[in-house]
Amino acid sequence: MSEQHLRGLWHGRNASPAFCCLVAIVGVLSTPWSSGAQSLVRCGEAPARAFDFWVGDWNIRQQILREDGTYLELPAKTSVSVALDGCALVEYWEGEVQFFWEHMEKPELMKAISVRAYDPRAKKWFIHWMDTRSRHFDTPYVGDFADDRGEFYREWRTPEGTRVGRIAFANVSPNSLSWSLAVSSDGRQSWTTMWMMEMRRAGK
16 A cells, blocks of 8 residues: 555545544434433433443553554553533544644644444434644534444545544453554545554553
8 A cells, every 4th residue: 555545545634543622522422312311311221322332441551553654652641521411422542643634744642532422313422522733523423333342433525535433342351452543535435543552451
C-alpha cells in the first residue's frame, strides 16, 4: 500500500482519529432520555449495559499506523466511569500520539474525553469524542454489540470520495480488551487499520 494511498484514506482535518467543546455535551447526552421517564427506566436494560465491562482504569499499549505501513508503539491510559444514573459512560483518555495523516513529525501528548450513550429508540450506541488536538465533538460513531464484539461506524466525504470509519471492541475479558480504528475507501469492501489499543485493567 503506497504512502499516498494511506494519506488519502484520511483527507482533511474532519477525518482525524482525534475526530471528535464541552459546551456541546448537553446536546450529546440528551438523546437517550429526551423522551422522558420511560427512557430513563430503559437505561437499566441489558442493551444499555453493554459497555459496563469497560468501567474502571486501564493501561494501554497503542499501535499507530506509520506512513510506511508499519506501526509505532506508544503508551496511554484511560479511565471510564458511569454517568447520569447509568444512562451514559464518560471516558478520560491520555497518551502520546503521532498521526502521520495529521503531519505530526514526533509523538505529542494528547488528552481526550469521550461520551457514549445508548439510544433506546434507535437501539444503537452513539460514541462522541473530543480531544486537545480537535476541540469539538464531531459526528458520532453509531453501532452496537453482537457476538461479544462491538462495531461502530461513521461516514465522511473527502475530495477523493466517501470514507467510512469503524471502531471495534473485541477480545473482551474482565481485565483486558482490544480496540481498533479502521478506515475504508471502497464502500466497506476492505479496511486499513489506522490505530489499535490493547487495554489491560490497571493493577491486573
